[in-house]
């Protein structure tokens with residue numbers, strides 16, 4: 001009998017949250033109320049594999065995942081096959097959506113990404129998505145500056161397309177340590193009024209870091225979006241704040257469940273009420289307002305964040 005590729009299981013985050021809180025004495029933060037596409041779990045077939053510099057770009061047949069997905073959201077993949085000791089799913093930004101297919105770009109990092117990069121045409125991956133909060137829209141008519149480090153450019157192709165379609169001016173700075181770690185550079189000239197490329201070793205574009213170019217472009221921007229390594233996010237958020245601009249950063253915290261129930265991905269964020277809380281980057285993020293992320297306190301236990309009070313509310 002032929003196998004049908006498609007949605008195998010829909011996940012209701014609100015129900016999962018309710019079940020978890022029912023078994024705990026400490027209330028979990030509420031699931032954010034805004035309308036978001038409901039994630040689905042599918043058996044996604046590899047229908048395209050492309051080597052892009054140091055990365056592998058996969059096209060996956062994943063029905064239902066891309067329908068209402070928005071730039072900034074991500075998917076998770078099970079790795080290692082059914083009998084694998086690699087229990088935790090791995091997260092990847094959605095870098096493209098076309099009907100029933102989606103694209104992700106994968107950098108080899110450890111055993112999970114090595115396993116994914118060995119997948120071939122016709123292989124099947126266990127995929128959940130779309131997950132997380134997308135990038136917020138810019139102010140009406142506002143010009144957007146996109147700043148990416150390495151494969152951090154992945155969600156920006158879709159974001160730049162949407163911003164252009166909505167009439168926003170877009171500028172982008174794409175940087176990496178070396179030329180082979182840049183991503184999607186050829187896609188950007190058609191989408192941006194200004195495009196700067198930097199590499200630390202000078203093998204492509206200007207020699208240096210994205211943060212060397214950002215101050216030159218801030219005067220023309222109304223809002224900044226950044227995706228890349230944490231030190232880059234922190235620096236771009238600081239540069240934007242010094243210029244009085246909001247910077248939306250997409251953080252890459254280690255994740256386990258990806259659906260808001262394990263607390264692996266928490267990071268300290270200052271709320272709208274001025275109080276800091278641990279927020280889950282998988283459901284409250286991965287996009288946060290950069291000025292509100294306490295970058296200095298990521299990975300440590302700050303004195304003012306302890307116990308249930310530190311987890312009680314979102315944003």
Ligand SMILES: Cc1cc2nc3c(=O)[nH]c(=O)nc-3n(C[C@H](O)[C@H](O)[C@H](O)COP(=O)(O)OP(=O)(O)OC[C@H]3O[C@@H](n4cnc5c(N)ncnc54)[C@H](O)[C@@H]3O)c2cc1C
Nearest residue numbers: 088090091092093105106107109110111112113253254255
């Ligand atoms: C929202 C989000 C989007 C991402 N987008 C991309 C992308 O587009 N392309 C890409 O190549 N990578 C992306 N990453 C990073 C990718 O998830 C990690 O490189 C990958 O999980 C590492 O797994 P590993 O087994 O190869 O490495 P290991 O270091 O062996 O992983 C061990 C464990 O740590 C976790 N982990 C380790 N490093 C990271 C990390 N940087 N981020 C999250 N979890 C980590 C893994 O999930 C795993 O459970 C993204 C991460 C997040 C959170």
Ligand code: FES
Nearest residue numbers: 256258262263282
């Ligand atoms: S990864 Fe489990 S709560 Fe975020």
